[in-house]
Amino acid sequence: MTQPVKFYQTGTFTVGNRLLSPDERTVQASINRNNSLNSGHRACQGCGEALGARYAVDAAMRATGGQLMAANATGCLEVFSTPYPETSWQLPWLHSLFGNAAAVGTGIAAALQVKAEKAGKARSDVRVIAQGGDGGTTDIGFGCLSGMFERNDDVLYICYDNEGYMNTGVQRSSATPPAARTATTQALGDAPGAPFGQGKNLPLIAMAHEIPYVATATVADLRDLEAKVEKAMTFHGARYLHVFVPCPLGWGSAACDTIKLARLARETGIFPVFEAENGAVTEVTKIRHRVPVEAYLRPQKRFAHLFGDPGHPETVARIQAAADRNIERFGLLDEKARP
Amino acid sequence: MLQIRIHGRGGQGVVTAAELLSIAAFEQGRHAQAFPSFGSERTGAPVVAFCRIDDRPIRRREPILAPDVLIVQDPTLLHQVDVFQGLQPEGYVLINSRRSFDELGLGEIADRFRHERLITVPASEIALEHLGRPLPNAVLLGGFAALSGLITIDAVAHAIDDKFKGEVAAKNIAAAREAFEVVTERLRGPSAQTPTATEESRPC
Amino acid sequence: MLKQMEGSVAVAEAVALCRPEVICAYPISPQTHIVEGLGALVKSGALEPCAFINVESEFAAMSVAIGSSATGARTYTATASQGLLFMAEAVYNASGLGLPIVMTVANRAIGAPINIWNDHSDSMSQRDSGWLQLFAESNQEALDIHIQAFKLAEELSMPVMVCMDGFILTHAYERVDIPTQEQVDGFLPPYEPRQVLDTAEPVSIGAMVGPEAFMEVRYLAHAKQTMALERIPEIAREFEASFGRAAGGLVRRYRTEDAETIVVALGSVVGTLEETIDAMREQGVKIGLLSIRSFRPFPLAAVRAALQHAERVVVLEKSFSVGLGGVVSTDVRLALSGIQLHGYTVVAGLGGRSITQASLERVLAEAVADKLEPLTFLDLDWGIVNRQLAREAAMRRSGPIAENLLRDLGTVQAKVH
Known part of the structure; x- marks a missing residue:
């Protein structure tokens, strides 16, 4: 009789690299990692985007054998990584504008393809990623992104979603959640914070384009993020990866809570983690320990107005209802964990 | 310099007619310039196109306000648009119609110009017969070659061949040649049809 | 071929x-x-x-x-x-x-x-x-x-x-x-x-x-x-x-050698202007043309060299800086810094308005006689402009300008252009 060994670290369900055989360890665990987004950049302490980008791009570099180029939208990631003459990028990298990263990616891919054909190859060995924050993706870059999807251009687009325009001083984007306080949705009046709109769910919109691969991930599960990037690189055509990246500055959270908040977003059902191929969901990351949304909201100052005296319990209930809907819609709850 | 203005409606190949004329002139070693008076016109809307032909390079780029030749592809325009605006006294007029100038109510206007240079041709009917569609543009160019002698019917045929392909080209050429014959015949005939008809019904 | x-x-x-x-x-x-x-x-x-x-x-x-x-x-x-x-x-x-x-x-x-x-x-x-x-x-x-x-x-x-x-x-x-x-x-x-x-030599651009x-x-x-x-x-x-043929360059001169009046223009209107200048030359008017082929970089020295001996310069342009006047004119004036001559701007052909030889001859004759306004709009229909100004003076809610002008004009389709 054998007894299963639990590799999980307490509370995280993240398996420790030390306990895995070397070939199963993460890209970041290897000394051969590329350090694509090298140390020394100027991101804030606890920046979820820097963490996500480092893992994602290194994983893409490993998947392509270092044959990778990146187009980058304007935003925090661009500003903190290239205060010239310094650059953190250890791969060919091009920043053009705020709203055109997807189209620039298309242009790079087109040029590479023509060069490959001129060299007598059917397909370029060099692959392309385009990346940006939620503002550059869901708002100003939305048209270019949809065009890239629709043409099925051979680009992996990675959105690092920190739910607002953090680079410009924390303003609302179409990815800002309801009730969140930002500089343009102040915690004032009867309905403080961002209004309850219809939302703009980019992963579902990407799926509606029926592109080969769409996935969501969080910086709470970096191994999953790496795996999804590597999987994305096995496809050709347009691919979309939406990474949930907490922002301590914009959210008013502790720098040490970035990973915890990302995990809570998943475990509350606020941020569903899944994969889809050709428009249909193929995999869902189940919630292991369901927690109420309050556990996620309370550590963030942007939601502080919900919990004062008298607070807004009705708003918390609406957010809970939205999370419940996600759980239902994506089947996020492990059957075993159901009450 | 010879200046030609073509009136018609969107969908009748007005612009193409001007382009064909310029190609025909080019075939004959001349300089030619064809251009449309463009609007965001849709099918059926009045359209004008222009063609200049000269022995030296053409520098002028204004619309043709005083044409030497007027081609009207659609007679329903006659009382809607001032097609005769600026026509030179010595000018040629070719109208796509089965009816005479007089029957079209143009008797008074016709009096201001040289009768032997005014003619109507049933271009839509000829086109229908050859192409199965009432597209009068290439047909009228055959008629124009006969009326004016300013371009040859062979050059017109070359131009059609240059712009269209295969059967479409062949049928358009056949239609243009028929119009050429019809007009030649009518001009040669003792009762050169159009002017006579006009004279008979002259009000005085 | x-x-x-x-x-x-x-x-x-x-x-x-x-x-x-x-x-x-x-x-x-x-x-x-x-x-x-x-x-x-x-x-x-x-x-x-x-x-x-x-x-x-x-x-x-x-x-x-x-x-x-x-x-x-x-x-x-x-x-x-x-x-x-x-x-x-x-x-x-x-x-x-x-x-x-x-x-x-x-x-x-x-x-x-x-x-x-x-x-x-x-x-x-x-x-x-x-x-x-x-x-x-x-x-x-x-x-x-x-x-x-x-x-x-x-x-x-x-x-x-x-x-x-x-x-x-x-x-x-x-x-x-x-x-x-x-x-x-x-x-x-x-x-x-x-x-x-x-990928062999990674650089960051932008x-x-x-x-x-x-x-x-x-x-x-x-x-x-x-x-x-x-x-x-x-x-x-x-x-x-x-x-075996000339094209491009910074500027091109046409009959400017002894010209007292030089017209500056760019683009396709240059052809009609050449015809106009030939016609005016036949009448004894010493007039020439400078075609600007490179607008950026703006050839200040070449423009100055071509224009400095003229008595007057007429910039005919299809562009217009609202609230100022000519766009090209401003650059031409910079090229002529310190040179005293009569300068005129003729704004023409906006929105496809035909630029005819007849109108050009008329406006250039006025320029040659120094009777032209410094800023002139070729073939502007003052009738409909003044009607609109009167309408705006008479009532607050005078309505959309473009639609008012079109109503004043009536059917335009009946004209050739």
Whole structure:
């Protein structure tokens, strides 16, 4: 009789690299990692985007054998990584504008393809990623992104979603959640914070384009993020990866809570983690320990107005209802964990 | 310099007619310039196109306000648009119609110009017969070659061949040649049809 | 080879002869026939390998061009009017990044009121964008300038806009001499980028530059345009040597030697102006013409040299800076600093208003007699303007201007133009 060994670290369900055989360890665990987004950049302490980008791009570099180029939208990631003459990028990298990263990616891919054909190859060995924050993706870059999807251009687009325009001083984007306080949705009046709109769910919109691969991930599960990037690189055509990246500055959270908040977003059902191929969901990351949304909201100052005296319990209930809907819609709850 | 203005409606190949004329002139070693008076016109809307032909390079780029030749592809325009605006006294007029100038109510206007240079041709009917569609543009160019002698019917045929392909080209050429014959015949005939008809019904 | 063809098709063939590797297309009148022609050439396999990308906007067109040019591909696109404005942010970006993209602007007015016809408002709005702007007088010149534009752009690593009058040139059928592939290959070497995304030598392109170096970067862009002032005439001479005909250059003079009055203009109106000048010369008027072919860089010295001995200068332009006057005039005046002469601006042809020889002769005769207003609008219909002004003076809610004027005019379809 054998007894299963639990590799999980307490509370995280993240398996420790030390306990895995070397070939199963993460890209970041290897000394051969590329350090694509090298140390020394100027991101804030606890920046979820820097963490996500480092893992994602290194994983893409490993998947392509270092044959990778990146187009980058304007935003925090661009500003903190290239205060010239310094650059953190250890791969060919091009920043053009705020709203055109997807189209620039298309242009790079087109040029590479023509060069490959001129060299007598059917397909370029060099692959392309385009990346940006939620503002550059869901708002100003939305048209270019949809065009890239629709043409099925051979680009992996990675959105690092920190739910607002953090680079410009924390303003609302179409990815800002309801009730969140930002500089343009102040915690004032009867309905403080961002209004309850219809939302703009980019992963579902990407799926509606029926592109080969769409996935969501969080910086709470970096191994999953790496795996999804590597999987994305096995496809050709347009691919979309939406990474949930907490922002301590914009959210008013502790720098040490970035990973915890990302995990809570998943475990509350606020941020569903899944994969889809050709428009249909193929995999869902189940919630292991369901927690109420309050556990996620309370550590963030942007939601502080919900919990004062008298607070807004009705708003918390609406957010809970939205999370419940996600759980239902994506089947996020492990059957075993159901009450 | 010879200046030609073509009136018609969107969908009748007005612009193409001007382009064909310029190609025909080019075939004959001349300089030619064809251009449309463009609007965001849709099918059926009045359209004008222009063609200049000269022995030296053409520098002028204004619309043709005083044409030497007027081609009207659609007679329903006659009382809607001032097609005769600026026509030179010595000018040629070719109208796509089965009816005479007089029957079209143009008797008074016709009096201001040289009768032997005014003619109507049933271009839509000829086109229908050859192409199965009432597209009068290439047909009228055959008629124009006969009326004016300013371009040859062979050059017109070359131009059609240059712009269209295969059967479409062949049928358009056949239609243009028929119009050429019809007009030649009518001009040669003792009762050169159009002017006579006009004279008979002259009000005085 | 001599051919009778549409200007747009001629330009498409010229661009194809330059062996572009990436073409981005978004349709806008009157640019459409150019990219349609190129699309057909790519689709038929005549231009393989070349990527022809139907993008979702002009902004995307220029953005794709930025990506492909930075990856070392010879890149082309075309636009006009609202499309140029819609891509404006990327237009500045392309020149800021120093990417040698060639773009045709089929010059067209900018709305509102929406207007699809020709004037130069669109490219003039981008005169400070860092792009070189070359204007074509005819379809032959448009064709020839495109071939020169790739050479110029790639030598300097700066983007070039080739401006040709919408409809008047793009849709005009005329005789053009299409060069052979061998001729073009002999003139235009393969693209050797100064900066390129390359996995063997990774670089970061498009970094933020602060106050410590931004001025210097901008100055270098100016320095490149200054170099272009020398290269443009040299390339035009090389072109003439290879192809046996003159095209391009900074400026072209027509009968200016003893001219007391010189008209300055750019684009296709130059042809009608030559006819006008010939007619006025026959009447004994000492008048000549200066055609500006390179608007950016602006050839201050060449313009000054051509105009300094004249008594008066009439800038005839299809552009207009509301609240100031002429756009080209301002630059011409800069070229004439310190020289005393009579200067007139004639704004003409806005939104496709025909510029006729008769009107030109009339307005130039007034100029020669020094009876012209410093700023004149050729063939302006004062009747409808004054009616609208009266309407606005009489009542607050006077309604939409354009619609009021059209109502005053009645049916315009019955006129030839």
